[in-house]
Amino acid sequence: MYSLSIFKHLGKGKEQLKRNVFFQSVNLTANHDEPWTIFAHKKPKDGWIAYNPKTLRPPPLTGTAKALKLISWNVNGLRGLLKLDSVCIKQLAQREEFDVLCLQETKLQEKDVQIIKEKLLDGYDNSFWTCSVSKLGYSGTAIISRELEKSKPVILCGDLNCAHEEIDIYNPTGNKRSAGFTDEERQSFQKNFLNRGFVDTFRKQHPGIVGYTYWGYRHGGRKSNKGWRLDYFLASESIADNVHDSYIIPDVAGSDHCPIGLVLKL
Numbered sequence: 001m002y003s004l005s006i007f008k009h010l011g012k013g014k015e016q017l018k019r020n021v022f023f024q025s026v027n028l029t030a031n032h033d034e035p036w037t038i039f040a041h042k043k044p045k046d047g048w049i050a051y052n053p054k055t056l057r058p059p060p061l062t063g064t065a066k067a068l069k070l071i072s073w074n075v076n077g078l079r080g081l082l083k084l085d086s087v088c089i090k091q092l093a094q095r096e097e098f099d100v101l102c103l104q105e106t107k108l109q110e111k112d113v114q115i116i117k118e119k120l121l122d123g124y125d126n127s128f129w130t131c132s133v134s135k136l137g138y139s140g141t142a143i144i145s146r147e148l149e150k151s152k153p154v155i156l157c158g159d160l161n162c163a164h165e166e167i168d169i170y171n172p173t174g175n176k177r178s179a180g181f182t183d184e185e186r187q188s189f190q191k192n193f194l195n196r197g198f199v200d201t202f203r204k205q206h207p208g209i210v211g212y213t214y215w216g217y218r219h220g221g222r223k224s225n226k227g228w229r230l231d232y233f234l235a236s237e238s239i240a241d242n243v244h245d246s247y248i249i250p251d252v253a254g255s256d257h258c259p260i261g262l263v264l265k266l
Helices: 002-009 015-029 078-082 089-096 110-120 183-192 201-205
Strands: 067-074 100-104 126-130 141-145 155-159 198-200 231-236 243-248 260-265
Touching: 067 089, 067 155, 067 231, 078 110, 100 155, 110 126, 155 260, 198 201, 201 231, 201 243, 231 260
Parallel strands: 067 100
Antiparallel strands: 067 260, 100 141, 126 141, 155 231, 198 231, 243 260
16 A cells, blocks of 8 residues: 555654655545545554455355355444434345344343334344343344254354454554453453454454444544444354355444454355
8 A cells, every 4th residue: 555655764753744644645545435445543554454345355156156144233223223214124134135144232122022023024034132131222132044054163243342453443552441452351352262263254354454343423433434343253263264255344324333244155
């Protein structure tokens, strides 16, 4: 990337010039109608580029290849999302044709589940819902799927509330003590997931790609792509090589998180 290669030729004591050159070059090349294409990171390294699903996803599998597609999304309130005309899970289903949909922060009460199920999706007859009983209308998850065969390998997905590496957060230095990027959380992520046989499928496919899945509302982070990657598909090592595509869907709004997807060859 132009803005990164020019850094090598800047001497010490020119940090302000370095920042100005970087942001000017980003503004010239970024598509502000698609803010996720803005390369936004306060400590960029050579070779890192912004994630763009239009250019970085592999071609679809051929018609004869069998695959399983999963979508995960922290919806930050399912009832509110379903009221939006521009963002609809039914439209997402038509566009992505997923087999499994995993939702977090549905914020439903148990009495609401049946009503929501009836208006949600046709053709997805299997679902499992959890609702908070100690704090009504808080948290909650759902797994919605077509009929699937049981298998031993594990796929763990969702909002895991941790940006594991510096590449996964816009401002790593300024967030060393922020929840979601403390040393303790990052070490726990490594110890409890990656050291126990799970693979971060997006990072395996895109080792030098800066892509975010969460942008805070407070400072308009989505417009400038100042975000965090908090949402993951972690797969057992035994099936990690079967991953055809692990991707982010940054153009879908309606929540402070965007959906993510996984295509697994069977």
